[in-house]
Amino acid sequence: LIKPYNTTSTKKVEVRAMFNSIARNYDFLNHFLSFGIDKFWRRVLINELLKYKPQSVIDIATGTADLAIMAASKGVGEVIGVDLAPMMIDIGKKKISKSRYSYKIDLIIGDAENLSFPTNSFDAAMVAFGVRNFENLERGLDEINRVLKVGAPLLILEFSQPKSFPIKQFYFLYSKYLMPFFGRIISKDKSAYVYLPESIKKFPSGNNFIEILSKSNFENCRLKSLTFGIATLYIGHKLC
Numbered sequence: 001l002i003k004p005y006n007t008t009s010t011k012k013v014e015v016r017a018m019f020n021s022i023a024r025n026y027d028f029l030n031h032f033l034s035f036g037i038d039k040f041w042r043r044v045l046i047n048e049l050l051k052y053k054p055q056s057v058i059d060i061a062t063g064t065a066d067l068a069i070m071a072a073s074k075g076v077g078e079v080i081g082v083d084l085a086p087m088m089i090d091i092g093k094k095k096i097s098k099s100r101y102s103y104k105i106d107l108i109i110g111d112a113e114n115l116s117f118p119t120n121s122f123d124a125a126m127v128a129f130g131v132r133n134f135e136n137l138e139r140g141l142d143e144i145n146r147v148l149k150v151g152a153p154l155l156i157l158e159f160s161q162p163k164s165f166p167i168k169q170f171y172f173l174y175s176k177y178l179m180p181f182f183g184r185i186i187s188k189d190k191s192a193y194v195y196l197p198e199s200i201k202k203f204p205s206g207n208n209f210i211e212i213l214s215k216s217n218f219e220n221c222r223l224k225s226l227t228f229g230i231a232t233l234y235i236g237h238k239l240c
């Protein structure tokens with residue numbers, strides 16, 4: 001099990017502590033370390049989401065709410081964001097109150113593996129760069145499945161690893177040396193940006209992840225590889 005700090009605490013406790021610790025620098029580092037491409041990846045997810053014309057959407061692992069705000073700004077009627085880390089939620093709430101969409105978005109502290117919503121509640125669910133951090137992936141996916149309406153889509157954005165020359169080699173050097181270096185200098189957390197590439201390396205991607213989605217009762221699953229495979233968008237639908 002890959003954990004941020006390798007203490008005796010559970011992954012969940014460590015992940016919450018890590019995101020609380022880096023919350024203030026999270027948005028800046030996201031854009032800086034990805035050269036701004038993270039915004040494009042979220043936009044791809046939102047474009048796919050809009051094809052379903054959902055009214056109510058749950059944004060799991062919403063963090064600082066970028067995806068939730070983007071969904072609301074593109075016409076989704078109601079967005080609920082859930083995240084483990086109170087400091088991430090705090091920053092998300094500040095951003096929402098400065099946006100024009102605060103009446104449509106609600107953020108709550110909560111655990112994806114134990115959601116406080118009734119079965120069959122939402123028209124769609126989305127998770128950006130969150131599932132990799134779950135302590136128990138299957139339990140998280142089961143819970144998301146439970147709160148979705150039958151047939152409703154789940155859209156997951158997650159990092160993956162590029163496979164072809166020379167992007168693979170460049171990505172290896174970048175994620176092993178530059179990412180931890182800048183991450184540490186800026187966030188002052190020694191481990192967070194070492195955990196990031198290590199957790200990406202160990203996390204199932206491509207068809208392996210599609211298989212996991214299918215086992216968690218999602219059907220018509222597909223994927224879209226983004227930016228040479230550095231990220232992948234997965235889409236599945238709650239089994240009828």
Ligand SMILES: C[S@@+](CC[C@H](N)C(=O)[O-])C[C@H]1O[C@@H](n2cnc3c(N)ncnc32)[C@H](O)[C@@H]1O
Nearest residue numbers: 019061062063083084085088111112128129133
């Ligand atoms: C890399 S951030 C992604 C935030 C946001 N979705 C984005 O696109 O920027 C991952 C987030 O997942 C949250 N997280 C991890 N495990 C979680 C869980 N079991 N339930 C809810 N949130 C979780 C963390 O607290 C963190 O804010």
